[in-house]
Amino acid sequence: LKGTGSLSENAGRELKEGEEPVVGSAGGDVSLKDAPTLAFPSISTADFQFDLEKASDIIVDKVAKFVNKLGNARLVLVDLSHKSKILSLVRTKASEKNIDSNKFFTFVGDITRLHSEGGLHCNVIANAANWRLKPGGGGVNAAIFSAGGQALEVATKEQAKSLLPGNAVVVPLPSTSPLFCREGVTHVIHVVGPNMNPQRPNCLNNDYIKGCKVLQEAYTSLFEGFASIVR
Ligand code: AR6
Numbered sequence: 617l618k619g620t621g622s623l624s625e626n627a628g629r630e631l632k633e634g635e636e637p638v639v640g641s642a643g644g645d646v647s648l649k650d651a652p653t654l655a656f657p658s659i660s661t662a663d664f665q666f667d668l669e670k671a672s673d674i675i676v677d678k679v680a681k682f683v684n685k686l687g688n689a690r691l692v693l694v695d696l697s698h699k700s701k702i703l704s705l706v707r708t709k710a711s712e713k714n715i716d717s718n719k720f721f722t723f724v725g726d727i728t729r730l731h732s733e734g735g736l737h738c739n740v741i742a743n744a745a746n747w748r749l750k751p752g753g754g755g756v757n758a759a760i761f762s763a764g765g766q767a768l769e770v771a772t773k774e775q776a777k778s779l780l781p782g783n784a785v786v787v788p789l790p791s792t793s794p795l796f797c798r799e800g801v802t803h804v805i806h807v808v809g810p811n812m813n814p815q816r817p818n819c820l821n822n823d824y825i826k827g828c829k830v831l832q833e834a835y836t837s838l839f840e841g842f843a844s845i846v847r
Pocket residue numbers: 657658659660661662663664665694695696702725726727728744745746747752753754755756757758759809816
């Protein structure tokens with residue numbers, strides 16, 4: 617397997633296969649490989665068609681609020697392509713706000729293969745889910761349910777049957793799940809964001825007053841869910 621992920625902003629170079637990001641600190645080089653890490657996709661900005669400028673403002677805002685309350689834990693926004701517009705908007709806005717790039721950075725790769733292919737260890741990953749918490753449907757939801765296997769489906773059903781937009785549910789992953797054994801993922805957090813796609817349920821018909829509120833709630837629930845695991 618060839619490493620495909622790369623740390624943007626943080627290290628400024630491609631990581632070698634199996635390599636963890638190492639950063640300089642006041643005390644010298646410190647490996648962050650054991651720091652609890654949440655990898656999350658940009659909620660609602662693909663299939664759910666939420667505006668990218670507005671979403672990037674909300675992501676950076678919420679990250680700024682939470683990142684220093686999480687001890688040594690890290691937050692990582694992930695997308696599939698180096699051309700990702702949401703990653704580049706968020707990177708720019710995060711650096712304008714002087715957010716610590718060791719604690720928050722962007723990463724290009726498949727969220728289900730961050731360790732095996734990207735060399736980045738994330739113990740928790742977030743899913744942009746649908747309200748029924750059903751597998752399939754495309755996007756990151758299909759990828760995570762497929763990679764998580766039957767074990768993820770069963771574990772999800774034990775936690776919740778459905779989820780309203782703006783909410784998140786933490787699912788501990790059984791060690792039988794391929795995401796656990798291959799990637800070292802111990803928890804999946806399903807998040808349902810606001811939907812602006814008329815072809816999907818609960819469409820907000822471009823009501824961005826409501827939409828922004830729901831997306832803010834979604835990230836708050838996600839980061840609080842992660843904090844509850846880290847503590
Ligand atoms: N790894 C990392 N990022 C990904 C991956 C992946 N494997 N796949 C997609 N992304 P989306 P939404 C990025 O559409 O807009 C589903 O059908 C993608 O580029 O997955 O919240 C559900 O069932 C984008 O930046 O989620 C819901 O019905 C981000 O993940 C609905 O879509 C989110 O894109 C949710 O739509």
